[in-house]
Amino acid sequence: MKQTEEYYYGKMSKDKQNVYRAMLHGLMELSDEFLIPQVPTTDGNWLYDVFFQLRLDHPEIFWAVGFKYRYYKDSPNLILIPEYIFDKNKIREHQKALGARVDKLVRTAMKFSEWDKEKYVHDFICENIRYDKLKKPYSHEIIGPLGHGVGVCEGIAKSVKVLCDALGVWCIIVISEANPKKKIKYRHAWNVIRIDGKYYHLDVTFDNTLSRDDAVRYDYVNLADKQIFRDHESVIWKVPECTDSDHFYYREKKLSWTTVDEVRNRTKQAVKKNRILLFHWRGGYLTREILKELLIGIEEAAKEKGKQAKVSLNWMQAVIYVEFEDMDEAVAVSMQKSDDVDNVEIEQANEGELL
Numbered sequence: 001m002k003q004t005e006e007y008y009y010g011k012m013s014k015d016k017q018n019v020y021r022a023m024l025h026g027l028m029e030l031s032d033e034f035l036i037p038q039v040p041t042t043d044g045n046w047l048y049d050v051f052f053q054l055r056l057d058h059p060e061i062f063w064a065v066g067f068k069y070r071y072y073k074d075s076p077n078l079i080l081i082p083e084y085i086f087d088k089n090k091i092r093e094h095q096k097a098l099g100a101r102v103d104k105l106v107r108t109a110m111k112f113s114e115w116d117k118e119k120y121v122h123d124f125i126c127e128n129i130r131y132d133k134l135k136k137p138y139s140h141e142i143i144g145p146l147g148h149g150v151g152v153c154e155g156i157a158k159s160v161k162v163l164c165d166a167l168g169v170w171c172i173i174v175i176s177e178a179n180p181k182k183k184i185k186y187r188h189a190w191n192v193i194r195i196d197g198k199y200y201h202l203d204v205t206f207d208n209t210l211s212r213d214d215a216v217r218y219d220y221v222n223l224a225d226k227q228i229f230r231d232h233e234s235v236i237w238k239v240p241e242c243t244d245s246d247h248f249y250y251r252e253k254k255l256s257w258t259t260v261d262e263v264r265n266r267t268k269q270a271v272k273k274n275r276i277l278l279f280h281w282r283g284g285y286l287t288r289e290i291l292k293e294l295l296i297g298i299e300e301a302a303k304e305k306g307k308q309a310k311v312s313l314n315w316m317q318a319v320i321y322v323e324f325e326d327m328d329e330a331v332a333v334s335m336q337k338s339d340d341v342d343n344v345e346i347e348q349a350n351e352g353e354l355l
Contacts, residue, residue, distance in 0.1 A: 024054060
């Protein structure tokens with residue numbers, strides 16, 4: 001597996017970098033215990049942060065999930081005792097299998113543009129990986145998504161980085177805080193990528209939980225800070241600012257619309273071609289009043305073709321998904337109007353992470 005820039009290592013003090021290097025060597029050697037430099041503080045989080053950030057830089061280290069340590073008075077070193085989730089023979093077996101898996105996955109995309117490489121990785125996760133609400137231990141590591149086809153946000157974000165690294169696309173893993181007041185029980189993980197010198201947020205976990213059999217979602221592809229933090233908490237460790245929203249996926253694909261008339265016309269086209277309608281609203285803040293206008297336009301266009309619209313909404317990102325169903329005249333007369341805002345299904349991205 002290829003490796004790109006060690007982002008978090010580059011942000012560390014010299015003391016932390018020295019510990020990081022000793023940890024990395026010991027973990028890659030699968031050592032039962034090894035020496036690391038004595039830390040300049042009694043704060044237990046200091047050492048844990050180095051260990052955690054190292055595994056964000058190196059998600060290929062899927063076997064080390066914790067550690068203990070011993071120290072002796074006046075010694076210049078600590079003895080770190082890592083916790084491995086597999087025995088050493090099994091680790092080597094998994095390393096070989098995952099390396100072959102990654103090589104095979106990226107082979108066909110090596111000559112793609114960076115934009116297409118990003119989409120390739122995103123689509124692979126959304127089409128092949130299932131969000132693991134049971135949260136098995138390996139679901140937090142790349143072996144969950146890439147080895148077993150299941151993962152939670154951390155394992156998915158690590159898998160995205162491993163694949164992007166192999167494809168030569170700059171990518172890091174981002175961690176945000178939990179927020180019990182908002183019923184957000186756990187920390188969340190996603191990615192920041194760099195393409196053409198600009199940084200973008202990429203949350204494949206959220207898109208994975210929104211995607212359906214007939215439609216991969218791109219609600220969280222190439223978001224700027226002002227977009228991602230509408231429904232993401234603040235980050236624990238600082239990451240590059242993402243200020244460009246011009247390459248947001250739906251805007252790039254001309255699926256980001258600004259007028260009710262355009263939504264109505266696109267609805268007619270979707271009904272005629274018997275397709276779903278999926279778009280981003282960019283005509284001002286999506287209030288209940290504006291949503292009702294959009295629903296009226298969608299309903300009118302659908303009824304012209306003898307269809308009824310079933311609407312769901314990612315309200316925080318202003319993305320609307322519409323399916324069309326046949327209806328006979330009796331149903332059309334008696335049905336509850338689809339322009340009722342309260343009838344819209346409010347989608348919940350990453351629902352497994354909530355209390």
